[in-house]
Amino acid sequence: MDAQTAKDSAAAGSGENAKSMSIIVTKGSLDWAYPPFILATTAAAMGVDVTMFFTFYGLPLLLKKLDLQVTALGNTAMKMPMMGMHMGMPNFMSMIPGVDAGASVMMKNLIKKKGVASIEELREAAVESDVNLIACQMTMDLFEYKIEDMIPGIAVGGAATYMENALKADINLFI
């Protein structure tokens, strides 16, 4: 590597001296899918090498077709802007048929209206920027998912694969 190339790659943060980050993604609802994908794509744009490890309910975020939902259940602080105010979504409302589906549609409409990226868009950006996407092998066995169901270009691995990445990383997150 000549001096100029070395300087370029150091400034861009890529190459051997790049900072790195790993994220364990354990949740697959629409709201929980945002933080890992936003941080992964932004970090990649800032020259950080990123690894995302998808396990348990986070694994379906790698499925080709996404249909993400939100739920009021266990989401005690959930409020949605409605008619100029913020309406609470008490836990029990999740029991009423159609409420979670309605809240999901509302959330997706808000996302569109406010110019927030969809999870599909962010995931595409992650793939484009060479984020290392690892599907948890054990979760695939446990919940009976096949590699053919997943988007192309992902790796499959286990805890040791994650650990190898995490031990070298500057930032490790569990989301």
Add this chain to the structure above:
Amino acid sequence: MADKVLDAKGLNCPLPILKTKKALKEVPSGGTLEVLSTDPGSVADFAAFCRTTGNQMVEETQDGGVYRFVIKHTG
């Protein structure tokens, strides 16, 4: 006049940054990229992006709700 203009108006975090990174690839080293954004969070974010990536913020203005950044591709 910047070498390239990116209209990121109406987009929310983190799209202006992601699109900026992409657009910078098309700007020659030493060239400039002008970004227009309506996201108030982009003021802090573009400064952080430039500091971290080694690109240089050469101009920063605001007109109404539109933020304009001129970034020199030095990263």
